[in-house]
Amino acid sequence: MDPPDFRAAAHAVADLMADYLETVETRAVFPVIEPGSLAPLFPSTPPEGPEPLATILTDYQRLIEPNATHWQHPGFFAYFATTASGPGILGEMLTATLGQNPMLWRTSPIGTELEEVVVDWLRQALGLPESFDGLLTDTASTSSLIALGAARQAAGFDVAARGLTGRPDLPALRVYASTEAHSSIEKACMTLGLGRDALVRVPADARFQLQPDALEAAIAADRAAGHRAIAIVATVGTTSSTSVDPVAAIAEIAQREGLWLHVDSAYAGVVAMLPERRAPFAGWERADSIVVNPHKWLFTPLDASLLLTRRMTDLRDAFSLVPEYLRTPDRETPGRDYNEYTPQLGRRFRALKLWIQLRWFGLGGLRRRIDHHLGLAAEFARWVDDDPDWERLAPVPFSTVCFRWNPASGASESELDARNTAIMASVNRTGEVFLSHTRLDGRFTIRLAVGNLRTESRHVARAWELLRAAVRSDDA
Amino acid sequence: MDPPDFRAAAHAVADLMADYLETVETRAVFPVIEPGSLAPLFPSTPPEGPEPLATILTDYQRLIEPNATHWQHPGFFAYFATTASGPGILGEMLTATLGQNPMLWRTSPIGTELEEVVVDWLRQALGLPESFDGLLTDTASTSSLIALGAARQAAGFDVAARGLTGRPDLPALRVYASTEAHSSIEKACMTLGLGRDALVRVPADARFQLQPDALEAAIAADRAAGHRAIAIVATVGTTSSTSVDPVAAIAEIAQREGLWLHVDSAYAGVVAMLPERRAPFAGWERADSIVVNPHKWLFTPLDASLLLTRRMTDLRDAFSLVPEYLRTPDRETPGRDYNEYTPQLGRRFRALKLWIQLRWFGLGGLRRRIDHHLGLAAEFARWVDDDPDWERLAPVPFSTVCFRWNPASGASESELDARNTAIMASVNRTGEVFLSHTRLDGRFTIRLAVGNLRTESRHVARAWELLRAAVRSDDA
Numbered sequence: 001m002d003p004p005d006f007r008a009a010a011h012a013v014a015d016l017m018a019d020y021l022e023t024v025e026t027r028a029v030f031p032v033i034e035p036g037s038l039a040p041l042f043p044s045t046p047p048e049g050p051e052p053l054a055t056i057l058t059d060y061q062r063l064i065e066p067n068a069t070h071w072q073h074p075g076f077f078a079y080f081a082t083t084a085s086g087p088g089i090l091g092e093m094l095t096a097t098l099g100q101n102p103m104l105w106r107t108s109p110i111g112t113e114l115e116e117v118v119v120d121w122l123r124q125a126l127g128l129p130e131s132f133d134g135l136l137t138d139t140a141s142t143s144s145l146i147a148l149g150a151a152r153q154a155a156g157f158d159v160a161a162r163g164l165t166g167r168p169d170l171p172a173l174r175v176y177a178s179t180e181a182h183s184s185i186e187k188a189c190m191t192l193g194l195g196r197d198a199l200v201r202v203p204a205d206a207r208f209q210l211q212p213d214a215l216e217a218a219i220a221a222d223r224a225a226g227h228r229a230i231a232i233v234a235t236v237g238t239t240s241s242t243s244v245d246p247v248a249a250i251a252e253i254a255q256r257e258g259l260w261l262h263v264d265s266a267y268a269g270v271v272a273m274l275p276e277r278r279a280p281f282a283g284w285e286r287a288d289s290i291v292v293n294p295h296k297w298l299f300t301p302l303d304a305s306l307l308l309t310r311r312m313t314d315l316r317d318a319f320s321l322v323p324e325y326l327r328t329p330d331r332e333t334p335g336r337d338y339n340e341y342t343p344q345l346g347r348r349f350r351a352l353k354l355w356i357q358l359r360w361f362g363l364g365g366l367r368r369r370i371d372h373h374l375g376l377a378a379e380f381a382r383w384v385d386d387d388p389d390w391e392r393l394a395p396v397p398f399s400t401v402c403f404r405w406n407p408a409s410g411a412s413e414s415e416l417d418a419r420n421t422a423i424m425a426s427v428n429r430t431g432e433v434f435l436s437h438t439r440l441d442g443r444f445t446i447r448l449a450v451g452n453l454r455t456e457s458r459h460v461a462r463a464w465e466l467l468r469a470a471v472r473s474d475d476a
Numbered sequence: 477m478d479p480p481d482f483r484a485a486a487h488a489v490a491d492l493m494a495d496y497l498e499t500v501e502t503r504a505v506f507p508v509i510e511p512g513s514l515a516p517l518f519p520s521t522p523p524e525g526p527e528p529l530a531t532i533l534t535d536y537q538r539l540i541e542p543n544a545t546h547w548q549h550p551g552f553f554a555y556f557a558t559t560a561s562g563p564g565i566l567g568e569m570l571t572a573t574l575g576q577n578p579m580l581w582r583t584s585p586i587g588t589e590l591e592e593v594v595v596d597w598l599r600q601a602l603g604l605p606e607s608f609d610g611l612l613t614d615t616a617s618t619s620s621l622i623a624l625g626a627a628r629q630a631a632g633f634d635v636a637a638r639g640l641t642g643r644p645d646l647p648a649l650r651v652y653a654s655t656e657a658h659s660s661i662e663k664a665c666m667t668l669g670l671g672r673d674a675l676v677r678v679p680a681d682a683r684f685q686l687q688p689d690a691l692e693a694a695i696a697a698d699r700a701a702g703h704r705a706i707a708i709v710a711t712v713g714t715t716s717s718t719s720v721d722p723v724a725a726i727a728e729i730a731q732r733e734g735l736w737l738h739v740d741s742a743y744a745g746v747v748a749m750l751p752e753r754r755a756p757f758a759g760w761e762r763a764d765s766i767v768v769n770p771h772k773w774l775f776t777p778l779d780a781s782l783l784l785t786r787r788m789t790d791l792r793d794a795f796s797l798v799p800e801y802l803r804t805p806d807r808e809t810p811g812r813d814y815n816e817y818t819p820q821l822g823r824r825f826r827a828l829k830l831w832i833q834l835r836w837f838g839l840g841g842l843r844r845r846i847d848h849h850l851g852l853a854a855e856f857a858r859w860v861d862d863d864p865d866w867e868r869l870a871p872v873p874f875s876t877v878c879f880r881w882n883p884a885s886g887a888s889e890s891e892l893d894a895r896n897t898a899i900m901a902s903v904n905r906t907g908e909v910f911l912s913h914t915r916l917d918g919r920f921t922i923r924l925a926v927g928n929l930r931t932e933s934r935h936v937a938r939a940w941e942l943l944r945a946a947v948r949s950d951d952a
Contacts, residue, residue, distance in 0.1 A: 001562025001836070007494035013566045014490045017573040018483035035581050035811025038589035046597035050838040053563070060570065064828065067586035071575040079583070084575040086477025087529070090489045092572035094536065096777040097493040099547040099560040105511050107555070110543035113514035121522035138614055139822040149667060163671020164640035166648020166703065173641045183799040184821055190795065191625060191819045193669020195639020227642065240800070295822070301572045302824050319666065323659040324716070324915045335511025343667045343819075344617040345660055346558075346771070348778050352540065355518075360477070362526040439800045 009053055016057060017089065020065060021072060025454070028431025029073040031066060038067050069434070074454035077463060078436035080239070080267045080400075081451030084301035087360035091353025092301050100349035104326060105335030108349060112336055115351040118358070122306055125363055126272045126292065129285055134308035135341055136350040140266035140291050143307035144233070145188040146315060146342060147289035148175060151231035151260030152192055153318035154311070160318050164193050174222050176200045177233035178210035180240055182264060185233050207395055208243035208440065210234065212250060219257055231260040234287070236280055237268025240438040240445075241394035241402050244268075248283030261286065266293040266305065267451075268398045271374070274367050280397055288314075294354060297370065297399075297451045299361075304350045315341045373399040373450045376460045380448055383464050389471070393440050399450040402440060405471055417444040419471075426470040433463045485529055492533060493565065496541060497548060501930070504907025505549040507542060514543050545910070550930035553939060554912035556715070556743045556876075557927030560777035563836035567829025568777050576825035580802060581811030584825060588812055591827040594834070598782055601839050602748045602768065605761055610784035611817055612826040616742035616767050619783035620709070621664040622791060622818060623765035624651060627707035627736030628668055629794035630787070636794050640669050650698050652676045653709035654686035656716055658740060661709050683871055684719035684916065686710065692729055707736040710763070712756055713744025716914040716921075717870035717878050720744075724759030737762065742769040742781065743927075744874045747850070750843050756873055764790075770830060773846065773875075773927045775837075780826045791817045849875040849926040852936045856924055859940050865947070869916050875926040878916060881947055893920040895947075902946040909939045 001009065041063055071082055084092075102111030119134045137143045152159050157170060164170060173194055177185050179201045189199045200222065202215045219229050232254050234245040247263060254261035263284045265272075269292030272281045284290055289309040294300035309315060320340035339345045361369075377399040384390045384403045391406035404420045411419070424435050424446050438445050448463060477485065517539055547558055560568075578587030595610045613619045628635050633646060640646060649670055653661050655677045665675045676698065678691045695705050708730050710721040723739060730737035739760045741748075745768030748757045760766055765785040770776035785791060796816035815821045837845075853875040860866045860879045867882040880896045887895070900911050900922050914921050924939060 003494060003498040006497060006562040006565075007491070009562065009566055010490035010493055010569070011487055013569050014486035015483070017486055017569060018479060020573055021482060022479040030582070031585070033585045035585070036589075038586055039592050042590070042593045044596070046601050047835050047838050048840055050841050051835045053566075053836060056563075056832055056835050060832075064570075064586050064590070065574070067589075068574050068576055069582065069584050071577065071583075072573075082575055082577060084572050086482040086485065087532075089482075089569075089572045090485055090529075093486070093489050093493060093565075093569050094540075096560050096565045096568035097496055097548075098541070098544050099558055099777060100544055101547065101558060101778055106506070106545065107547075108545050109507070109509045109511070110514055110540050113512075113543075114518070114540070116515050117518045120520075125522050138824075139820045141820040141822065145667075145819060152669070159669060159671060160666045161672045163648075163665070163674045164669040165646055165671075165674065168644040170641055172639075172643075183797045183802070187795065187797050187819060187821070189639070190636045190797070191621075191667065193628070193635060193640040195635060195641075196637045196797075198639045198641065301575060302577055302822060319663065321659045321663050321666070321672075324913075326659070343621060343663060344615045345663070346615040346617065346778060348614075356532055356536075359523050359527045359532050360529060362523050364524055365526050437800075 012057065016061070024070055024072045025074055027070050027073065029070050029075045029434035030428055030431065032429070033067055072454070073434070074452050074456065074459045075433035075463070076452045077448045077450065078434045080296050080449050082295050082302055083299045083451070083453040085299035085357060085453055087357045088299060088301045088353045091356040095349045095352050098349065101346055102349055103339040103345050103347050104337045111349040111351065112338060114355055115338065116336065118351040118354045119306065121358055123308055126269065127275065127278060128290070128308060131310045132308040133312045134306060135338055137305045137307055137342060138303040140264065140293050140305050141184040141187060142343065143291035143305045144184050144262060144264060145191055146307060146319065147260070147262040147291070147309070148188045148231055149192055149318045150289070150311060150314040151262070152194070154260060154314045155228065155230045171226055171228040172198065174198055174200055174227050174229045175231045175233065176202055176215055176218060176229065178202050178204045178235065178245060180204050180208045180238040180243055181233055181235050182239045182266070185264065204243065208238060208241045210245040210250065212246060212253060215250065216253055219253070229257060229259050231262060233262045233264055236263060236265040236284065237398055239267070241440055242268060242398045242400040243394065244280040244397050247281065251283045251286035255286070260288045263287040263290040266291050267296050270297045270370055271398055273363065274371060277374070298366065299453045300353060300357060304354060312341065319343060369453065373455070376455065376457060377401055377450045379457070380460050380464060393443065393445050401448045402438070402445045404443065404446055413443065420444045420446060423467060423470045426473065427466045430466055433459070433466060435463070488533065492537070500546055500548045501550055503546050503549065505546050505551045505910035506904055506907065508905070509543055548930070549910070550928050550932065550935045551909035551939070552928045553924045553926065554910045556772050556925050558771050558778055559775045559927070559929040561775035561833060561929055563833045564775060564777045564829045567832040571825045571828050574825065577822055578825055579815040579821050579823050580813045587825040587827065588814060590831055591814065592812065594827040594830045595782065597834055599784055602745065603751065603754060604766070604784060607786045608784040609788045610782060611814055613781045613783055613818060614779040616740065616769050616781050617660040617663060618819065619767035619781045620660050620738060620740060621667055622783060622795065623736070623738040623767070623785070624664045624707055625668055625794045626765070626787060626790040627738070628670070630736060630790045631704065631706045647702055647704040648674065650674055650676055650703050650705045651707045651709065652678055652691055652694060652705065654678050654680045654711065654721060656680050656684045656714040656719055657709055657711050658715050658742070661740065680719065684714060684717045686721040686726065688722060688725040688729060691726065695729070695733055705733060705735050707738060709738045709740055712739060712741040712760065713874055715743070717916055718744060718874045718876040719870065720756040720873050723757065727759045727762035731762070736764045739763040739766040742767050743772050746773045746846055747874055749839065750847060753850070774842065775929050776829060776833060780830060788817065795819060845929065849931070852931065852933060853877055853926045855933070856936050856940060869919065869921050877924045878914070878921045880919065880922055889919065896920045896922060899943060899946045902949065903942045906942055909935070909942060911939070
């Protein structure tokens with residue numbers, strides 16, 4: 001694409017982007033589409049000749065935009081929101097243009113050193129001590145995999161070199177997390193060769209928080225069985241109910257047992273940017289590693305996960321490989337080669353969008369928006385609490401409310417499950433809001449997770465209105 | 477950022493992007509910077525208040541652009557090129573704006589189904605049979621990790637559930653690849669808990685191609701030792717010399733031994749889009765999995781790696797986990813949830829940029845550009861061959877030439893290593909081109925890898941001129 005053509009095209013696309021964001025609220029958050037209905041809209045064979053950009057962009061508006069789940073919509077309350085903020089999008093535009101690959105210092109000096117700067121800015125914003133260094137990865141799945149990979153290596157069996165097989169002397173390795181911990185922890189165990197069975201699911205209490213006594217008992221039982229504990233994962237803000245594990249008590253146990261403590265705060269971690277809201281994080285400064293995802297509640301376009309750690313050397317021991325073609329004259333100098341800390345070699349320049357965002361919002365601006373979301377969720381929780389026909393199913397430490405319809409007149413558990421499933425489906429069909437669910441204590445639970453940058457009080461109010469209307473309507 | 481502000485900002489950034497691409501050739505490909513000199517240019521603490529976008533963009537031009545390694549420069553001949561093409565960048569702009577996360581069909585119907593379409597278009601373009609399905613990942617490292625993870629699972633020990641530890645009955649697992657295979661294969665073995673030692677490095681011949689006899693012998697020896705072979709990795713286009721393993725012969729062995737065959741063609745795979753150049757790929761249609769990176773020689777912005785496989789079910793067995801909060805009413809329907817095939821849960825919408833690119837270039841346009849690069853490398857190789865003071869150190873099956881200065885008057889190996897190191901450094905200091913090196917048979921080898929979309933004959937000619945000038949100058 002010739003430079004003048006690219007300039008014209010970039011301006012045309014800039015308008016498409018602005019149009020989309022300007023009108024996203026007019027769309028159905030989750031459009032009515034059946035699986036398998038979209039692929040047939042595209043030619044089954046690839047195009048042989050070039051097509052004009054105008055045709056492609058027309059198709060983009062016709063085929064792509066209407067068939068997206070609109071994560072940018074202010075009525076997006078499902079899962080945990082990922083908003084791509086304006087300044088974050090500008091950052092992605094520049095990232096794509098520069099084409100950096102900060103796998104080595106040499107392949108992107110600025111990509112490497114700006115990552116150092118931004119990681120340290122985020123560490124300070126979160127109130128963590130200087131002993132934490134870190135890096136940016138694609139997702140929390142990768143961040144936690146790296147943390148547990150480092151824990152596996154730090155266990156002292158030199159797994160990076162010798163592996164886990166053909167070593168009959170090697171005990172079974174064990175990782176501990178609550179029953180509420182995220183699937184990414186279990187998947188990391190699968191990927192790392194520990195297996196799902198290596199993840200000991202420690203019971204949570206009635207507030208869905210890991211029980212330290214049960215953790216200690218599980219570790220002791222495994223030790224008695226000849227197994228070898230290597231890591232504990234504490235979660236601050238679990239995915240189902242956003243519950244908070246007692247990190248300080250867990251840190252005590254980890255220290256006593258000599259275990260790697262990884263804190264998964266992919267969703268809620270950004271709340272630590274508000275000094276007055278740091279109570280749930282007490283003790284996380286004693287963790288060996290912490291994951292917080294800017295691409296969740298820090299309004300950063302996918303992908304950007306922050307992995308902080310006090311043990312960078314252990315990460316490198318677990319993941320470093322330097323073949324000849326990656327050796328550089330700079331290796332005697334302090335230039336950092338981030339690929340030595342990750343399962344992937346190639347890396348995107350993720351620091352740029354974060355640098356732009358942090359400056360555009362300022363920490364104050366980010367705090368204000370997060371605080372606004374906390375307030376919206378608290379308000380919604382009050383509405384649920386105040387209505388005798390609705391029931392809140394978990395505490396609301398952050399911006400997510402777990403609840404269900406449960407009429408004062410009474411209903412069986414199976415009826416409640418069926419009706420709440422129908423209520424959620426009915427609300428989602430309106431296209432005005434998008435909710436997702438979980439199960440807590442076996443009960444079908446509707447989740448309303450506030451986190452979209454565009455969400456205002458009126459959107460949360462509308463969700464509540466739609467939910468109550470769904471109860472009254474026939475189709476729920 | 478309000479919609480009108482975003483529109484204005486996106487246009488301002490569009491101009492910055494176009495300006496950069498218009499002038500990238502005037503920059504030093506690899507700027508003269510010392511490691512550690514950039515981080516101090518930024519404030520050591522994060523900004524508290526918001527800053528105007530104009531200030532941030534001015535800093536972008538002042539601090540970011542000049543300190544990048546310019547992968548977009550036509551003189552970029554190092555490693556393997558990654559060009560972000562114009563249409564690819566437009567795709568990234570729209571991807572960032574839509575904020576899709578195609579982890580589930582439900583979280584992005586179009587992200588999921590367009591991925592199916594584009595993966596199949598690429599399969600057809602590469603001339604592979606319909607039995608291949610696949611997905612897009614971030615990097616070849618992840619693609620190969622997934623392939624080997626599936627091979628580990630397919631070996632029959634249910635490693636996903638039971639893991640590799642605490643099972644004294646489990647034999648040592650083994651993976652085979654040539655001495656020239658990429659570090660990502662070794663890293664996948666580390667990550668997967670097989671360990672570096674599990675990767676048996678089969679000797680290559682004088683052309684740096686894996687020797688099938690040696691492979692068979694290695695497998696037999698391991699079997700005799702009680703080890704269990706699980707996979708063979710064949711490379712078409714190795715990283716050092718772009719050598720081509722004899723895939724057909726290796727496929728025979730894999731079939732006979734019942735081993736997973738993974739073909740790493742991350743760099744060279746796109747050459748299979750040229751039907752007349754498919755000879756090096758003969759037999760790859762028998763592979764269980766193949767990786768080809770659009771973000772290398774298909775001009776796609778980082779990140780985009782294509783993993784094709786005939787065994788999607790094995791991938792899913794190795795990586796699927798479906799917690800309650802990811803279960804959806806659609807699970808009874810044919811909607812595909814791509815996260816079940818990957819170590820990561822969150823996923824970028826990578827299909828969009830590929831869809832735009834494939835249509836904008838057309839397969840014909842892509843073939844023409846790849847063919848042009850093949851021609852440029854062949855021309856450079858001829859210059860080296862025709863000059864008595866230079867020596868080519870490997871065949872040139874694709875677009876990469878391995879060579880060194882080796883004067884007709886003779887020189888010792890240690891002198892040659894020192895002089896060629898100095899020659900490369902001297903050429904790189906000019907900023908006009910950027911070369912990297914490897915070692916072949918222990919010799920310091922300069923690599924010229926053609927792959928940037930903007931590279932023309934004059935850039936390759938200039939590289940040759942600079943190399944010869946460096947020999948004459950004092951500083952080399």
